[in-house]
Amino acid sequence: MDRIRARSVEAQSYSFHPEAIERRGRMSILAYHRMIPQLLRGHPAFDGIDQQKLGIDSIANGIYLPVGRRLAAAMGLSPHAGGHPDIYFGTIKCVLDRIAKIPQADVREAKIRxxxxxMRIGFGNGELHTNLPDGKTLEEFKSTLEKVIKRNEAYVEHPSGCTKRNSGY
Structure with missing residues (x-):
């Protein structure tokens, strides 16, 4: 019981986003993040694609990220601290706009995947962030969005940060 209480006190030292508080009153250290945001629901890039398989609310579009900045820093990941800057949404929308120009749904589906x-690789290796990271400039943040999101096909082939953390994978 003392170990549980100690963990609870430790967890309370992190700054939690209000949405991280579950209905039962317990806090969660991770929050669900839709990589392609809800704001882009109904985007033409998704036309003709099974939304349960690959839509805004599909499992394929989700990732869990730490809520608190200290925990995120300790894990080498982006915190999911709530509202994201317009540049984050705009970068994703720009890519979806390009994908929407492709007439074949199966090709668009592959591009979205x-x-x-x-994005999953970028979040997983700590290179991609949902918000401006502490100690980074807006230009550095934009540069990472460009590298991971806009040039996603090249990034999947050669993700620069994959070996910087957890080299045991």
């Missing part, structure tokens, strides 16, 4: 793969 590659985008999601690149």
């Amino acid at each position: 590659t985008l999601l793969d690149a």
